Amino acid sequence: MKIEQIYTGCLAQGAYYIESEGEVAIIDPLRETQQYVDKANKENAKIKYIFETHFHADFVSGHIDLAKKTGATIVYGPGAETTYDIHTAKDNEEFKLGKVTIKVLHTPGHTLESSTFLLIDENGKEHAIFSGDTLFLGDVGRPDLAIKSNLTKEDLAGMLYDSLRNKIMTLPDDVIVYPAHGAGSACGKNLSKETVGILGEQKKTNYALRANMTREEFIKEVLTGIAPPPQYFAKNAMMNKSGYDAFETILKKGDTPLNPEEFEALANNENALVLDVRTEKDFVNGHIPNSIFIGLNGSFAPWVGALITDIKQPILLITPDGKEQETVTRLSRVGYDNTLGYLKGGIGAWKAAGKDIETISSISVDKFSEEFKNDDVNVLDVRKDGEYKSEHLVGDHVQHFALDYINDNMNTIDKNKTYYLHCAGGYRSVIAASILKARGFNNLVDIAGGFGALKNSGLPTTDYVCPSTL
Incomplete structure (x- = not known):
């Protein structure tokens, strides 16, 4: 046996x-x-x-x-x-x-x-x-x-x-x-x-x-x-009960290389979501306008499922070289089967074609500590509810909602204000920033290192409470 x-x-x-x-x-x-x-x-x-x-x-x-x-x-x-x-x-x-x-x-x-x-x-x-x-x-x-x-x-x-x-x-x-x-x-x-x-x-x-x-x-x-x-x-439960297309069919469709012109045309004509699965650092330093970041280096598939509300959404991929099939596979595990292809040559090919690139501001905790002295600095904590309740920054302009529910909380923040975003380590805050940026929130700053770095900075925080006791 x-x-x-x-x-x-x-x-x-x-x-x-x-x-x-x-x-x-x-x-x-x-x-x-x-x-x-x-x-x-x-x-x-x-x-x-x-x-x-x-x-x-x-x-x-x-x-x-x-x-x-x-x-x-x-x-x-x-x-x-x-x-x-x-x-x-x-x-x-x-x-x-x-x-x-x-x-x-x-x-x-x-x-x-x-x-x-x-x-x-x-x-x-x-x-x-x-x-x-x-x-x-x-x-x-x-x-x-x-x-x-x-x-x-x-x-x-x-x-x-x-x-x-x-x-x-x-x-x-x-x-x-x-x-x-x-x-x-x-x-x-x-x-x-x-x-x-x-x-x-x-x-x-x-x-x-x-x-x-x-x-x-x-x-x-x-x-x-x-x-x-x-x-x-x-x-997903309904797909498991009612059936689905063969995995090999989904993989063949999604593993299609596209040059920048083909990629851009599909994005426009098919109303496709551009999904960037590189690292958060790579995304912050340069990405295609209106693209969404969900990195392969984190809990990729569950975050896709939580945040992309249409399971039949056409998707175009920006991936690290050699990670195209892995990305399509991991999307299919949660039922996102409508991948149209990937940008061959990645961001480098996009830049070489003379197309627009955008970035997200990112600052160190030391720099943020100086900024936090201003009374009107707005902080957005996107960790889970239990993480926030366990310990968080103290301030009149510290706001929280979990990344999981970002689509339900757009109306609680102001497009005219600047927000400093953080999670625990940096992965989720960049996801949040990418979604907000694609929805027209342009005044965003990511705090590199997240709360893991913030709590060691000397900034005021609530007393720690063990999550298991909440």
């Missing part, structure tokens, strides 16, 4: 490869599926099953493409309905994979069809669970993403309570826990940085598995502090 976690940091997502006696099961595959086919071929094995723990909202799974390539059966839990062929499993149904068995435990709560897959080894021992978004390390799945007209988030949270206590917590303490996500995912609020754990440890340390916890306490605690889901979640 072989188990391999294939973890993707950008999405904080874990897919799983399980092999026994030449038969393979893939759990929650990524959009690009050739990696699983190649791995199975290398092992002289055949992919027999594709198990989906639920209809994912935070990424587009590769289950449909992988089934077409391999003939493997897609398995969902009870109640799942799709427009393509699947095997809808019954609760406690078992699937043989070589010498091991995978048992379906229906664990509704995160979504109605959510299921946990229990791996029983060659000796009949309960070895591991692949818990999807039902159980994370340090947390449990959010119960507000699959609401129907006759169900509330409280109803779903109650289902999750029952699922955890009746199906998960009854398993032996030495069962290994393989969750679908780790820290950085918006699918929970307190996920651990660890991506593999032991069930007994979770019973001791996970707040949601606390002994003697009542159903009412669970519902209240699980629902407290959940931020609104990113706007792309519902769209």
Whole structure:
């Protein structure tokens, strides 16, 4: 028996490869599926099953493409309905994979069809669970993403309570826990940085598995502090349920080199968004007018999903050399499949063609400290709410809204004022500056180094409060 976690940091997502006696099961595959086919071929094995723990909202799974390539059966839990062929499993149904068995435990709560897959080894021992978004390390799945007209988030949270206590917590303490996500995912609020754990440890340390916890306490605690889901979640869930174009088709379309004239014509004629994925420093120093920055070096795909509201938006790319296919791939993971091509030669080619370049002002913390002495300096903090509440600059003109909700907060700032922007380190503030600049906010200054540098500058800040206590 072989188990391999294939973890993707950008999405904080874990897919799983399980092999026994030449038969393979893939759990929650990524959009690009050739990696699983190649791995199975290398092992002289055949992919027999594709198990989906639920209809994912935070990424587009590769289950449909992988089934077409391999003939493997897609398995969902009870109640799942799709427009393509699947095997809808019954609760406690078992699937043989070589010498091991995978048992379906229906664990509704995160979504109605959510299921946990229990791996029983060659000796009949309960070895591991692949818990999807039902159980994370340090947390449990959010119960507000699959609401129907006759169900509330409280109803779903109650289902999750029952699922955890009746199906998960009854398993032996030495069962290994393989969750679908780790820290950085918006699918929970307190996920651990660890991506593999032991069930007994979770019973001791996970707040949601606390002994003697009542159903009412669970519902209240699980629902407290959940931020609104990113706007792309519902769209990804629908793609996973209804189907999508083949990944190879999307990649071929997006991996199209364009000269500056072709690039500019497409931008104008197709109403395409110019997306610059270089580093924040590169973008600040020179970018195409009205382009948006979301760098590959950060949580690229989730930020695309949170900030680009039209999932069918035509997109043109400015990428580092050699990163064109990677960019198209990472966009497709969250369903942004309408990439039209990339600027061949990048910004250098744009400049050589004599076309306009714009920059964003950026100053050091030392320089900003001098500016901050002026009473009318406007500061815009775009960190998350919890980061801001934990510690922030003190001043009459310090304003905050999280980058996640920038599209809802344009009316709270003044185009005639100058704003000094910061996040924690510089990535998010440049994203914010690029969006604001494209919307006509021209008086923007980025504070290099972000709050990480500001809090060591001697400028006045609130007393630090540990985020876990907020």
